[in-house]
Structure formats: C-alpha cells, structure tokens
Amino acid sequence: MIQLIAFYLFATIVIASAAMVIFARNPVHSVMWLILAFFNAAGLMLLAGAEFIAMLLVIVYVGAVAVLFLFVVMMLDIDFAELRAGFVRYLPLGTLVAIILAAELVFAVGAWSAGGVDLAARTAPVVSDTSNIQQIGELLYTRYIFLFEAAGIVLLVAMIGAIVLTHRQRGGVRAQNVAQQVRRRPEDATRLVDPGTGQGVEL
Amino acid sequence: MTETFISWGMDPNWAWGVATVAGILLIALPLMLAVAMIIYADRKIWAAIALRRGPNVVGPFGLLQSFADGLKVFLQETIIPSGANRGLFLIAPIITFTVALLAWAVIPFNSGAVLADINVGLLYILAISSLGVYGVILSGWASNSKYPFFSALRASAQMISYEVSIGFILIGVVLYADSFNLNEIIKAQQGHGLGIVNAFGFNLLMFPLAVMFLISALAETARAPFDLTEAESELVAGYQTEYSSMSFALFWLGEYANVLLMATLNAILFWGGWLPPIDWAPLYSVPGIVWLFAKILFFFFVFSWVKATVPRYRYDQLMRLGWKIFLPISLIWVFLISGWLMLTRYS
Numbered sequence: 100m101i102q103l104i105a106f107y108l109f110a111t112i113v114i115a116s117a118a119m120v121i122f123a124r125n126p127v128h129s130v131m132w133l134i135l136a137f138f139n140a141a142g143l144m145l146l147a148g149a150e151f152i153a154m155l156l157v158i159v160y161v162g163a164v165a166v167l168f169l170f171v172v173m174m175l176d177i178d179f180a181e182l183r184a185g186f187v188r189y190l191p192l193g194t195l196v197a198i199i200l201a202a203e204l205v206f207a208v209g210a211w212s213a214g215g216v217d218l219a220a221r222t223a224p225v226v227s228d229t230s231n232i233q234q235i236g237e238l239l240y241t242r243y244i245f246l247f248e249a250a251g252i253v254l255l256v257a258m259i260g261a262i263v264l265t266h267r268q269r270g271g272v273r274a275q276n277v278a279q280q281v282r283r284r285p286e287d288a289t290r291l292v293d294p295g296t297g298q299g300v301e302l
Numbered sequence: 303m304t305e306t307f308i309s310w311g312m313d314p315n316w317a318w319g320v321a322t323v324a325g326i327l328l329i330a331l332p333l334m335l336a337v338a339m340i341i342y343a344d345r346k347i348w349a350a351i352a353l354r355r356g357p358n359v360v361g362p363f364g365l366l367q368s369f370a371d372g373l374k375v376f377l378q379e380t381i382i383p384s385g386a387n388r389g390l391f392l393i394a395p396i397i398t399f400t401v402a403l404l405a406w407a408v409i410p411f412n413s414g415a416v417l418a419d420i421n422v423g424l425l426y427i428l429a430i431s432s433l434g435v436y437g438v439i440l441s442g443w444a445s446n447s448k449y450p451f452f453s454a455l456r457a458s459a460q461m462i463s464y465e466v467s468i469g470f471i472l473i474g475v476v477l478y479a480d481s482f483n484l485n486e487i488i489k490a491q492q493g494h495g496l497g498i499v500n501a502f503g504f505n506l507l508m509f510p511l512a513v514m515f516l517i518s519a520l521a522e523t524a525r526a527p528f529d530l531t532e533a534e535s536e537l538v539a540g541y542q543t544e545y546s547s548m549s550f551a552l553f554w555l556g557e558y559a560n561v562l563l564m565a566t567l568n569a570i571l572f573w574g575g576w577l578p579p580i581d582w583a584p585l586y587s588v589p590g591i592v593w594l595f596a597k598i599l600f601f602f603f604v605f606s607w608v609k610a611t612v613p614r615y616r617y618d619q620l621m622r623l624g625w626k627i628f629l630p631i632s633l634i635w636v637f638l639i640s641g642w643l644m645l646t647r648y649s
Binding site: 100101125127128131134150151154155157158161162163166169170173230232275277 | 420426429432435439440443455458462619
C-alpha cells in the first residue's frame with residue numbers, strides 16, 4: 100500500500116517537474132525543476148530495489164552535474180524578449196523533431212509491452228542475500244570487465260581532449276611558485292642591522 | 303522501536319509509522335538543542351583562546367545565550383530585497399537546514415540504535431552532503447546582490463573540489479571495513495589496532511586518511527581556515543548578507559548541524575564511533591552513546607580550536623590544496639590500501 104502511494108507520488112512529481120523544466124521561463128528555475136526530477140527518479144529507483152543506483156543518481160547528477168549546470172546558467176545574461184523572438188522561425192523544425200520523438204516513444208512502448216516477459220518481472224529485484232553493491236561489483240569486474248575498462252578509457256580520452264581544447268598558455272601572468280614561497284627562509288629575506296647614530300642603512 | 307509499539311497492542315502498519323515519526327523527533331529535537339549548546343561552546347572556546355570572557359550575561363555562565371539569540375531572530379521581521387527572486391530566496395535557507403538534518407538518519411548512536419539501518423549508509427551521507435551546496439548557491443543567486451553571488455560561486459567550486467577527495471577517502475574506509483553500512487564500519491574497527499585499540503585511525507595506512515578527512519571536513523563545512531564563502535573582509539557576510547531573522551537563523555542552525563555531522567563522521571569512520579577507545583571488557587559497561595558523544599565533542603573542540611588559531615586561506619591556495627595535494631594523495635592511497643588488502647586479506 101505505502102509502496103503504491105510512494106510510486107504514484109514519485110512518478111507524478113517526476114513527470115510534472117520534467118514538464119516544468121521546459122515550461123519555466125527562468126533557466127535557473129528550469130535547472131531547479133530538473134534537480135527535483137532527478138531526486139524523484141532516485142526515489143523510483145529505491146522502490147525498484149536498486150538503492151545503489153539511486154544513491155549514485157543523487158551523488159553524480161544532483162551533486163555534481165546539476166551544480167555545474169546551475170553554475171553556468173546563473174552566469175548567463177538572460178534577455179527574455181530575445182529568447183521568445185525565434186519562436187516562429189524554429190517552429191517547423193521543432194514540430195518535426197517532436198513528431199519523430201513521439202513516434203519513437205510509441206514504438207518503444209509498443210515493443211516493450213508486446214514482449215514475452217511480463218512487466219512486473221522487469222523491475223523486480225533479483226532475490227539474493229548479497230547487497231546489490233556486491234552484485235554490481237561482481238558483474239562489472241568479471242563479466243563486463245572489458246566494457247567497463249573501455250568506458251573508463253573513453254572517459255579518460257574525453258577528459259584529456261577537453262583539457263587540450265581549452266588549455267592555453269597565457270603570457271604576462273604573474274603566477275606564484277608555491278615551492279619557492281615555501282622554501283623562503285627569514286634569513287633570505289630579512290637582515291638585522293644596528294646602524295650607528297647619524298648613519299643610514301643601505302638597502 | 304516498532305516491536306515496542308506492537309507489544310502495546312498497535313496495528314503493525316501504524317506501529318511502524320508511529321515508530322518512524324518518534325525516531326525522527328528523537329533525533330531532530332535533541333540535535334537542535336545540541337546545536338544551540340554547541341554554538342555557545344564554540345563562542346566560549348573561541349573567547350578563551352582570545353583571552354576574552356565570551357557570552358556570560360544570559361543565564362548562569364551565559365548558558366542561555368543561544369536561546370536568547372534564537373528568540374530574538376524569531377521576533378524579527380523577515381526582509382526580502384525587492385530585486386530578489388522571492389521563491390528561491392525563501393527556499394534556500396530551508397534547503398540548507400533540511401539537508402543538515404537529513405544526514406542524521408543513518409548515524410548509529412549505539413549498536414543498532416539507528417533510524418535507518420541501510421546498507422548504503424555512507425553513500426547516502428555522501429549524497430546528502432553534496433546537496434548542501436544548493437542552499438548556498440541559491441541564496442547567493444536569488445539575493446540579486448554582488449557579494450552573495452561571489453560567495454555562491456566560491457562555495458560551489460570549493461565544496462565540489464573537496465567532495466572529490468572526501469569520496470576517495472571514504473573508499474579507503476569502505477575497503478578496510480568491507481561495508482557501506484555505518485554500523486558495520488564501526489564493528490570492523492573493534493580490536494583493529496593489534497587487538498588493543500578500537501579505531502582505524504591507529505592503523506598507519508589509515509592515519510593519513512584520517513588527517514586528510516579532518517581537513518577536508520573543515521573545507522566542506524566552510525569553517526575557518528576555509529571560510530572564504532563568508533570572508534567578512536571581502537564579502538560582507540557572504541551568501542547570507544541579504545538575509546534576516548528566521549531565514550538567517552536557518553542558515554546558522556544548518557551550518558552548525560553540518561559541523562556536528564562532520565565531527566560525528568570523523569568519530570565514526572576513523573575513531574571507532576560508539577566503541578570504547580580501548581578493547582578492554584570493563585570499558586564496554588559504559589553505554590556506547592557516551593563514547594560517541596565524547597569523541598564528537600573532542601572533534602568539535604578541534605574545529606573551534608582551529609577556527610581560533612589559524613588565519614584564512616587564500617582562494618588559490620585552497621584550490622591547490624584540494625586538487626593538487628589531497629586528490630592525488632587520496633587516489634594513491636586507494637591503490638595502496640587495496641594492494642595491501644589483496645596481499646594480506648584476500649590472497
């Protein structure tokens with residue numbers, strides 16, 4: 100009973116907030132609705148018995164990806180009049196994309212429900228005495244080890260690529276050498292002198 | 303607790319609901335009281351180190367100072383700047399406060415005395431603590447004011463940077479304890495050091511992680527010397543500049559609840575949680591919650607001590623420490639620990 104209530108609560112909020120991501124006028128509000136959608140999707144994962152995936156969803160998407168989204172969106176200089184200006188121009192293209200996506204969705208749902216496996220079994224957790232962290236770990240590091248490592252290498256290449264593309268050497272920057280600063284001792288920098296009366300100190 | 307309510311003749315479903323609500327209240331209310339007293343303790347320690355008296359007027363030894371402050375902010379008017387984004391401006395302190403309370407659900411206070419004994423407890427804490435940054439970013443942006451916005455940008459960069467190294471440090475602990483459940487992690491520490499001491503912190507391989515976790519915890523909660531988000535000499539009061547009355551107080555309470563949480567995590571992950579420090583039978587007759595609280599208070603004292611003695615970091619130094627020192631070291635330590643465990647435990 101309580102699972103059913105929770106499921107419909109989470110599912111409704113996911114769909115509603117996903118719609119609000121598109122409908123919100125302010126991009127920052129859009130990102131906030133997106134975060135709410137992620138959160139409730141994590142709730143659905145919990146109901147499906149995949150607590151590890153649920154936590155990862157919150158840590159990775161809410162904790163890191165959405166923060167970066169918010170970071171970028173907050174710094175945009177938003178002009179609402181300009182945002183609405185291109186509406187008519189992009190309408191035909193937008194409609195085409197929407198029709199294709201809707202058709203794909205219908206096909207996907209159709210194929211999904213036409214399959215021989217009954218729907219309830221697809222999300223039901225495998226009954227076992229080990230936690231699903233251990234199960235995922237065992238699968239990832241034995242059966243799917245090559246795919247797992249390949250994904251890691253692809254990500255590494257992407258990361259290095261992003262750094263190479265954005266990194267540039269800027270001239271004329273007064274950068275600090277921390278090692279040099281730490282190495283510096285009082286003896287190198289200060290000098291205790293005792294000048295006689297009427298005599299100055301030579302710098 | 304559910305069993306108790308069932309034994310009183312309640313319907314199992316109702317008993318579960320009542321027990322959960324009672325458990326939440328049993329944690330949240332004492333936590334609020336603890337936060338009020340810890341703010342007082344923080345001010346007293348800080349004052350003592352600066353050779354001042356600290357709060358000493360309200361109540362005996364000034365003990366009621368925090369309650370007087372609370373009453374004062376409660377009676378004040380909430381001012382919303384006219385240029386602010388109203389909804390987000392009001393939600394931001396609520397997010398900070400709620401998130402600070404949420405993480406306590408998985409903290410074990412004694413063997414089995416935990417509200418939610420879930421097998422991904424540590425991941426849950428990591429997930430919840432990564433949400434804390436939203437309160438700061440949103441308040442900074444929604445205030446529509448320059449200093450809070452600077453503070454929000456600083457805070458988001460700072461918290462994300464240190465979360466990375468905290469994540470790797472936690473992996474070290476999980477590898478040793480072989481579990482994500484906080485109770486299991488504490489039990490794994492029993493007699494860890496040559497069968498004498500109950501703590502991962504005495505393990506030579508784990509001690510550097512404990513030190514890094516303590517420093518990262520300071521950065522994660524934006525306490526001195528990493529309190530660049532509210533550096534008063536440059537940013538007025540940081541992200542809370544435009545806040546007043548209860549909305550300000552919620553930030554305040556949330557911040558200290560987070561500090562307590564980090565002190566608790568230090569105690570649980572590296573120093574044995576509710577286990578007595580030494581694995582000696584008579585010490586187990588003292589309730590575990592006493593040991594846990596003693597450890598929490600010790601780490602809170604360390605936090606205040608650091609706040610009173612250490613000057614503030616510069617922002618580039620903070621980023622350098624996080625990305626160029628803590629991240630590589632914690633990454634290497636994950637390799638070291640897993641290698642050591644492969645040699646000793648799994649070979």
